[in-house]
Amino acid sequence: MADRPYTLLSCGMSIDGYLDSSGDERLMLSNDADLDRVDEVRAGCDAILVGATTVRNDNPRLLVRCPERRLHRVTRGLEPSPVKVTVTCGADLDPASRFFTTGEAEKLVYCPTPVLARARSRLGASATVVDGGPRVSMTAVATDLAARGVERLMVEGGGTIHTQFLAEDAADELQLVVAPFFVGDSRARRFVGDGPFPFRPGRPATLAEVRRIGEVVLLRYALSERFEESA
Numbered sequence: 001m002a003d004r005p006y007t008l009l010s011c012g013m014s015i016d017g018y019l020d021s022s023g024d025e026r027l028m029l030s031n032d033a034d035l036d037r038v039d040e041v042r043a044g045c046d047a048i049l050v051g052a053t054t055v056r057n058d059n060p061r062l063l064v065r066c067p068e069r070r071l072h073r074v075t076r077g078l079e080p081s082p083v084k085v086t087v088t089c090g091a092d093l094d095p096a097s098r099f100f101t102t103g104e105a106e107k108l109v110y111c112p113t114p115v116l117a118r119a120r121s122r123l124g125a126s127a128t129v130v131d132g133g134p135r136v137s138m139t140a141v142a143t144d145l146a147a148r149g150v151e152r153l154m155v156e157g158g159g160t161i162h163t164q165f166l167a168e169d170a171a172d173e174l175q176l177v178v179a180p181f182f183v184g185d186s187r188a189r190r191f192v193g194d195g196p197f198p199f200r201p202g203r204p205a206t207l208a209e210v211r212r213i214g215e216v217v218l219l220r221y222a223l224s225e226r227f228e229e230s231a
Contacts, residue, residue, distance in 0.1 A: 004142035005046065005153040006226060007170060009162055010038060012177040012216075013191045019159055022187035026058065029179040034213045036066070041175070043069035045082050045154040047108075047145055050099075051161040052088035061102045062156070079105035083150065086110070087136055087161065091119035100126040108148075110141050138164045159189050166223075167195035173228070174205070174221040177213075199223070 012029035013019055021027045030038070042048060043064045054060065063081040064070050070080035084099055085108045093099075093109070100107055100123070107127035111119045113134055120129045132140060138161070145153060155165055165171045176191075199205040208227065209220035 002146060002151075004139070004146050004170065005150045006172050006228065007142060007153045007155060007165065008041070008045070008173045008175060009155045009165060009171050009223075010041065010175045011157055011162060011191055012179060014179050014181055014183045016182045016184060017191050018183035018185070019157065019189045019191055020057075021183055022185045027183070029216075030177055031214045031216055034177055034216055034218070037213065037218070039065050039069065042082060042154060043073060045152045046150040047083040047085050047153050049085040049087070049141070049153060049155045049161065051158050052086055052090075052093055053160065054156070054158045055086050055093055055097055055099045057158075059098050060156075061098045063103050079103070081105055082154070083108060085141070085145065085153075087132070087138075087141060088119065089115070089136075091115045091122050093123060095123050095126040108145075110136050110144075112136055137168060139168050139170045142170055159192055163192040163195045166192060166197050166199075169198045169223075172222075172224040172226045174219075174223055176219045176221065178217045178219065180215050 014029065048062045050060065050062065062084050064073065073080055081103045083105045084103060086099065087110045089112060091111055109119060109123055109127045109129045110132040111129060113131055116129065116131050123129055130144060142153065155161060206222040207219065208222045211218040
């Protein structure tokens, strides 16, 4: 088994790199055809990871939606949807959120050692809470997931999580969907923050595919030698 799963980062953003608006209403950055593509990618993964901010703000289900894809997973001896994973610094998560209450597969919560007791008290009935050490790194999370049998990991954000995976050079592929509009509001969340990214002008990432999906564009970047051409 590899030291970490094949790790695919999946993100939708505006032309100017925002994940959302600064308002309360969620900004739609995709279309039905692309959402179906994302559903297909989910169905082929063993686990889906999002940050705690995404759990709080978006209240996602993170389930495979297509009945045929769910059935295909079951016929392969899997749960209908992948394992759900989140990372939290302070255990400030609602156990009644849809991340915890939907889906049959296991839910994993990684947190730093100082908040482990609080996290287990608050979330232990709804998820497996994992000690991530003094400071949770995405490399350590991925290594632990591999030890739990996860071979393919899909990371769906948000910006802090994407920043950490990229800065730690712990991803194999980036699937970036660009919506045809600008947000133009610095209060909104961006795709990534500051970080020591390995891909810079002297070492660019490899653009493996450009695909038009209606009015949005999918850019697939190879981030490691393990990149898989088919998707």
